[in-house]
Amino acid sequence: MKYCAFLRGVNVNGTSMKMAEVIKVFSDAGMKDVSTVLASGNILFSSDEKPSELKKILEKAMSHYFEYEAFLFLKNQDEIAEILNNNPFSKADDLHIYVFVGTEGSENILLEEFTNAKKAANEKAEIVENTFYWQVPKGSTLDSSFGKILGKKQLKDKISSRNINTFDKIFIKLQ
Incomplete structure (x- = not known):
């Protein structure tokens, strides 16, 4: 399934991150076909994991790598179309x-x-x-x-x- 992870608080209030590093974190966490849209924390990827598991995996990986309390919200391809x-x-x-x-x-x-x-x-x-x-x-x-x-x-x-x-x-x- 294709997803977009919407990261909260990226490149504001001292939380600075390069999208190339974010792509690496997502890839290292097992996500496939990882890319970004703009530099504001919109990460596209594919995964067979359940959304509830994805959120836990990715927030933990982002928090660990960037040393901040990561929050992200997931929407799949169909949900984006519906929005x-x-x-x-x-x-x-x-x-x-x-x-x-x-x-x-x-x-x-x-x-x-x-x-x-x-x-x-x-x-x-x-x-x-x-x-x-x-x-x-x-x-x-x-x-x-x-x-x-x-x-x-x-x-x-x-x-x-x-x-x-x-x-x-x-x-x-x-x-």
């Missing part, structure tokens, strides 16, 4: 669309935080099939009240986000 197909927002030049991957139920925590946050014009959020989508005007991501919430420590092991365009690139490379 793209379920996007509730239309792409526009002046808007970003983010997709959040995370632990079960994290989408509900995100929606509650979003509901309570002050919103910019055209800032919207929606859950579709247990996936949280966030639309925000370009240039407002970090200034957004909701955007600031995303850095909370209690969310660090629960979620990771990517721009919808990154999901497009991942899906193309998984084909």
